[in-house]
Amino acid sequence: MNKRLTLPDIKELLPHLMHVESTIEVKNEKITKRIKDWLNDYRLDISRNLKKSKDEKFFIYVTHLLARTSNEKWFSKISSYFSSIGSIDSINKRNINESKFKEMGYRFPNAATSVVFRAKDVFINNYESDWKSYFNKANENYESDFLEDHFLKIKYVKHKVRDLALSIFSENFIAVDSHVIDVLRRTGLICYSYVYGLELSTDNVKNYLPIRNLCLKLSEEARISLGELDRIFWHFGKSICSGKPKCNICPIQETCLYFQSK
Ligand code: SF4
Structure with missing residues (x-):
């Protein structure tokens, strides 16, 4: 006899995930909290980041644009290096060059240098050095993933790192991660891509936007922000469902x- 499978309902599923404990390492310390508490931290982080100065925001944003070779060690090195530069006006060929990135162990020093200079140019000339207006434009166009963003026209800047950079300042942007994809696949929520008419392919790169858009539809269904949905799935995937899933708990x-x- 054929077994009938039922797709999960996102609204019923999320409250169960809020109580799951997730452990992550923050500044070499392992911290365990329930997902609902990580969610509060996430919202606070965004509001703190929005209060940072224009220059601080620029360096945070650009560090994330360079995240294609990201790992914790490299990330903190480059963040503190950018802090030592201090201001956007102080970016010049003396302090931003290939040898500096090589010293920090960045795998694509040539690309990194070019991204920093182009990002400075885009910020000043396309967005008139105004983060508020840039974030407003991004939030107005989040449903289409802000495809007309000038930062996306920078060579070496792909959708995922631009989304990651924006996700630091807006709940409307996420950089879809493998933990989230594992949760979507295993729970069966990925099947809603057919319901919403989102075409998935076997190519992971081509799947980036359809999966992001699936998360957007699910977040609308659950009446939470895209960023909150992403954080819930990310923590749940990392602690229970990714890799070898711990179905017993x-x-x-x-x-x-x-x-x-x-
Ligand atoms: S941990 Fe197991 S039961 Fe839970 S969502 Fe993942 S695959 Fe399903």
């Missing part, structure tokens, strides 16, 4: 497609 076994099909 999972609170959503009964609605999970992977578990039902076992």
Whole structure:
């Protein structure tokens, strides 16, 4: 007899995930909290980041544009290096050059130098050195993932790193990560891509925008921000469902497609 599988309902599933504990390393210290508490921290982080100065925002933004070779060690090195430069006006060929990035262990020093100078140019000439107006434009156009963004026209800046940079300042942007994709696939939520008419391919790069748009639709259905949905799935994936899933302690076994099909 054929077994009937039922797709999970995002609104019913999310409250169960809020109580899951997730451990992450912050400044060499392992911290464990429930996902609902990580969510509060996430919202606070965004409001803190929006209060930073124009120059601080620029260096945070650009550090994330360079995140294609990101790892914790490299990330903190480049952040403190940018802090030592201090201001956008002080960016010049003496302090931003290939050898500086090589010293920091960045794998694409030539690309990094070019991205920093182009980002300075875009910020000053296309966005008149005004983060507020840039973020407003991004938030007005988040449904289409702000495709007309001038930062996206910079060579070496792909959608994912631009989205990552914006996600530091806006709940409307996320950089879809493998933990989130694992959760979408295993729970069966990925099947909603057919319901919403989002075409998935076998190519992970081509899938980036359809999966981001699927998350957007699910967040609208659940009446939370895209960023909140992403954070919930990211923590849940990292602590329970990614890699070898810990189904025995999972609170959503009964609605999970992977578990039902076992
Ligand atoms: S039951 Fe297993 S596969 Fe399904 S969501 Fe939970 S951990 Fe993931």
